[in-house]
Amino acid sequence: MRLCDVTLREATQMPGREYTVEQTIAAGKALDALSLSLIQAGFPATGNHDATVTQRLAETLETDVGAIARARDADVDAALDADADVIEVFVPVSDRQLQAVLGASRQEAFESASEAIDRVRDGDARPHLTLLDAFRTDAGDIAPAFDRFDVPITLADTVGARTPSFVAGYLRSLAELDVSLDRVGVHFHDDLGVATANALVATRLGVDRVDVSVASLGERAGNPALEEVAVALETAGHETGLAREQLIPTCRTVLDALDESVDPRTPIIGEAVTAHESGLHTTAMLDDPATFEPYDPETFGGKRRLLFGAHTGRGGAERLLEQADRNPTEERTDALLDRLTESEAPVELDEAVAMAEQL
Ligand SMILES: CC(=O)SCCNC(=O)CCNC(=O)[C@H](O)C(C)(C)COP(=O)(O)OP(=O)(O)OC[C@H]1O[C@@H](n2cnc3c(N)ncnc32)[C@H](O)[C@@H]1OP(=O)(O)O
Numbered sequence: 001m002r003l004c005d006v007t008l009r010e011a012t013q014m015p016g017r018e019y020t021v022e023q024t025i026a027a028g029k030a031l032d033a034l035s036l037s038l039i040q041a042g043f044p045a046t047g048n049h050d051a052t053v054t055q056r057l058a059e060t061l062e063t064d065v066g067a068i069a070r071a072r073d074a075d076v077d078a079a080l081d082a083d084a085d086v087i088e089v090f091v092p093v094s095d096r097q098l099q100a101v102l103g104a105s106r107q108e109a110f111e112s113a114s115e116a117i118d119r120v121r122d123g124d125a126r127p128h129l130t131l132l133d134a135f136r137t138d139a140g141d142i143a144p145a146f147d148r149f150d151v152p153i154t155l156a157d158t159v160g161a162r163t164p165s166f167v168a169g170y171l172r173s174l175a176e177l178d179v180s181l182d183r184v185g186v187h188f189h190d191d192l193g194v195a196t197a198n199a200l201v202a203t204r205l206g207v208d209r210v211d212v213s214v215a216s217l218g219e220r221a222g223n224p225a226l227e228e229v230a231v232a233l234e235t236a237g238h239e240t241g242l243a244r245e246q247l248i249p250t251c252r253t254v255l256d257a258l259d260e261s262v263d264p265r266t267p268i269i270g271e272a273v274t275a276h277e278s279g280l281h282t283t284a285m286l287d288d289p290a291t292f293e294p295y296d297p298e299t300f301g302g303k304r305r306l307l308f309g310a311h312t313g314r315g316g317a318e319r320l321l322e323q324a325d326r327n328p329t330e331e332r333t334d335a336l337l338d339r340l341t342e343s344e345a346p347v348e349l350d351e352a353v354a355m356a357e358q359l
């Protein structure tokens with residue numbers, strides 16, 4: 001299973017974003033530390049920003065760099081000029097998008113895609129094909145693309161309309177039509193808040209590639225969060241090939257580079273999500289952190305924070321005294337609890353042990 005990052009291109013599409021070339025390149029360089037399968041750098045036909053970013057990242061990064069292109073000569077040429085390793089040609093396939101976006105039939109869209117793919121090959125780049133709005137298109141109309149095109153094909157839920165049960169049923173229908181799911185990539189959007197769940201269900205059914213984005217940065221509600229998909233897969237025992245211990249620091253570096261921020265309670269990368277203060281939890285976690293956490297944050301480059309204050313219980317105070325080599329008598333335990341309650345804000349483990357040492 002391969003993770004393909006779409007942060008740079010998707011984030012650039014968010015309303016009002018005008019990242020500088022240097023900002024986007026800094027984010028791309030940070031992503032290189034993760035050993036992803038592909039970093040989609042941009043859409044070079046849109047102009048100087050994406051063309052320059054793609055070119056500079058393609059010449060610098062270890063990871064393969066991708067660029068997207070409409071099924072048009074000029075778009076493919078812009079991506080070739082930017083030296084992208086992989087060019088992802090995209091065409092709409094749903095009846096609605098064929099009519100409103102392309103004004104063409106599905107057959108005509110596939111003809112254009114075929115010509116664009118040949119042009120990519122002639123230009124010595126590797127072609128991929130993305131079928132826009134595929135999940136709102138009958139599986140029977142999608143399956144023939146897998147016979148026709150000998151390239152990796154990504155199916156997009158472009159408007160984020162689908163939920164996990166639908167995605168599972170859809171992929172099973174394709175498999176029944178003899179599509180080998182190990183050729184399929186998936187691209188979801190989070191409009192219904194289930195993009196990560198959709199990505200996970202697709203991996204369970206055996207797809208080859210999942211598009212992900214740091215902190216879900218992307219069009220509208222964004223894409224499956226890189227960090228959520230990666231941690232969910234890795235903790236379930238799936239190999240993603242990712243440099244796991246780089247995950248959280250890299251996501252934060254990318255956000256800093258793009259001057260983006262996330263709520264502290266954002267899963268995996270939010271500052272608050274690995275902090276614990278509840279007395280019942282911290283007492284048990286002093287013995288076994290896994291009692292109240294789903295994964296060890298350090299595995300992914302994060303840090304667990306046990307905090308002590310007004311919510312600390314007797315058991316926690318006793319353990320702190322033991323860690324401070326103090327006999328946890330009732331009197332000492334009461335005294336430590338008083339001090340913790342009086343402190344202005346919850347204190348870190350080191351500080352709580354230091355308090356216990358003074359008793
Ligand atoms: C689903 C996705 O997220 S795809 C990525 C979306 N990203 C963006 O739109 C990036 C920002 N966009 C832009 O800068 C501009 O819209 C551009 C440069 C991409 C295109 O600009 P323009 O060509 O001037 O106009 P516009 O945006 O209206 O594009 C419509 C044209 O694209 C064509 N088109 C749209 N999709 C495709 C496609 N997949 N393959 C071939 N042609 C396509 C339409 O048929 C239409 O052609 P026409 O002008 O000959 O009628």
Ligand SMILES: O=C(O)CCC(=O)C(=O)O
Nearest residue numbers: 068088090130132156158
């Ligand atoms: O990755 C691509 O080629 C574009 C697909 C996309 O962004 C979408 O369909 O939402």
